[in-house]
Amino acid sequence: MITISLQDFCNHTQSAGAITEADVRRLMRNVLPDGIATRDEADMLIALERAVPQIDPAFGDFLIRAVVDFAVWGERPTGRIERDTAAWLAGSLAGRAGPTPVGARIAVEIVREAHASAENLTVFALEANRWARQPTENRRPAFALAA
Numbered sequence: 343m344i345t346i347s348l349q350d351f352c353n354h355t356q357s358a359g360a361i362t363e364a365d366v367r368r369l370m371r372n373v374l375p376d377g378i379a380t381r382d383e384a385d386m387l388i389a390l391e392r393a394v395p396q397i398d399p400a401f402g403d404f405l406i407r408a409v410v411d412f413a414v415w416g417e418r419p420t421g422r423i424e425r426d427t428a429a430w431l432a433g434s435l436a437g438r439a440g441p442t443p444v445g446a447r448i449a450v451e452i453v454r455e456a457h458a459s460a461e462n463l464t465v466f467a468l469e470a471n472r473w474a475r476q477p478t479e480n481r482r483p484a485f486a487l488a489a
Contacts, residue, residue: 360396378412428463446474458466
């Protein structure tokens with residue numbers, strides 16, 4: 343479930359076309375003071391990072407920390423990324439056109455942080471890292487998702 347305050351934050355930054363450092367401070371202090379609580383919230387913020395053209399680097403740093411914390415320590419079993427969680431993450435991070443550089447970093451950091459990760463997420467993280475480093479014009483439209 344998405345809270346009204348998170349929806350308002352996303353609507354505001356989307357219409358402004360930018361996420362500023364002040365927006366990130368407001369997000370951390372007022373909107374999500376305890377971090378991401380649901381997959382829907384994670385999906386919303388991951389999509390926001392993809393949709394807003396101007397993003398302060400602080401938002402990417404926040405998003406990486408928040409999604410890693412939620413996926414590794416908020417989902418069950420704690421500290422492990424199971425196959426269904428890996429499939430959800432891969433789908434959300436890849437979107438329709440492959441992962442953004444922030445999305446690739448999220449995948450890699452989750453694999454690093456978790457005590458154990460499903461093989462499909464490890465493969466996805468490796469592919470995402472390679473994908474994000476390619477020049478945009480060399481990227482192929484098809485991207486293998488973790489299944």
